[in-house]
Amino acid sequence: MLALIQRPGARATMVNVWATWCAPCRAEFPAMLRAAKARRGRGLRLVLVSTDFPEQLAAVRKFLRDQGVRDTAYIETGEPMAFINALEPSWSGAIPATLVYDGHGRQVAFWEGAADSTRFSAAADRALSPNSSVKEASP
């Protein structure tokens, strides 16, 4: 999973952890996709990680298809606590959760809960910026 963040080919990576039944996750999806799509040409990679249970795979596929996601997406299958702590030790495990990394794999933003397009865009722009070591400031 984290190997994706540092995989060559992107100048920044946005990771979103979500689930099909999570209303705030569904609500923020269009804004997140718009922000990611608008910056794809500048090198932003979007990594979508579903925490749905395995029997919900069909629902995950349908949701992504309905949202117009054509890229590879992921479903978390390991031990949740290790996954959570490896991505961000301060993350409680609540979803949605979003983490944004610059091209060096340094985290420049992390938040729990739903966000709007302004927040997604600002975090992505910061990650894409040459001065990406500046972390997100609280609103």
Added chain:
Amino acid sequence: MRNHIRAAGLAALLVLGVGVAAAQPPPGSDVPSALALGASIPMAKTAMIGVDGKSLSIAAAAGKKGTLVIFMCHHCPWVKAWQDRIATIGNAAAGQGVGAIAINSNDPGAFPEDDVAGMKEQATQLGLKFPYVVDATSDVARAFGATRTPEAFLFDATGKLVYHGTVDDNAHDASAVSKPWLQDAVAAVAGAKAVPTAETKAFGCGIKFRAKSGT
């Protein structure tokens, strides 16, 4: 073109050797700080209305050997996955001298299933023998630093937090649980012993907080 789903398992995570130590929220994060181990029960005397219509505080639900406070709700799939185990642990706790209380801090405006009627239905279905109350301002959750459901806080006989986290290591399959963290913690508290694993995590539904008073 159809989308592709791949498993994002732990093996790949460890490749980069990312640290797993507990840490404070990163600068700029809006994640509230959860109650630290050793902390006292916050808002213990705050009255909350239970599904039985009676007013109750955490202090009133406390046991002589300890107190289990678990934030849960009705709509959340993770609560649904764990709720039978939560009921079993909470119902058994009283017999061990450990009081239990479940708290719903969600705004039912966001999740209608989490209204009192939904809670009553859930409590009946589960056969809860311990109080299930409404945190009508979400301030109790804020005071605990609770962010998700289910999320458990266990206090010892002196009222100090000795366990914070999830139920066990397998929400999806109760028969495959290898680490019954909460059950072990309750047993330890009941026996006045050290809790084997004091902090755990799992995925959960983010608590939908009501707006703060005066905002």
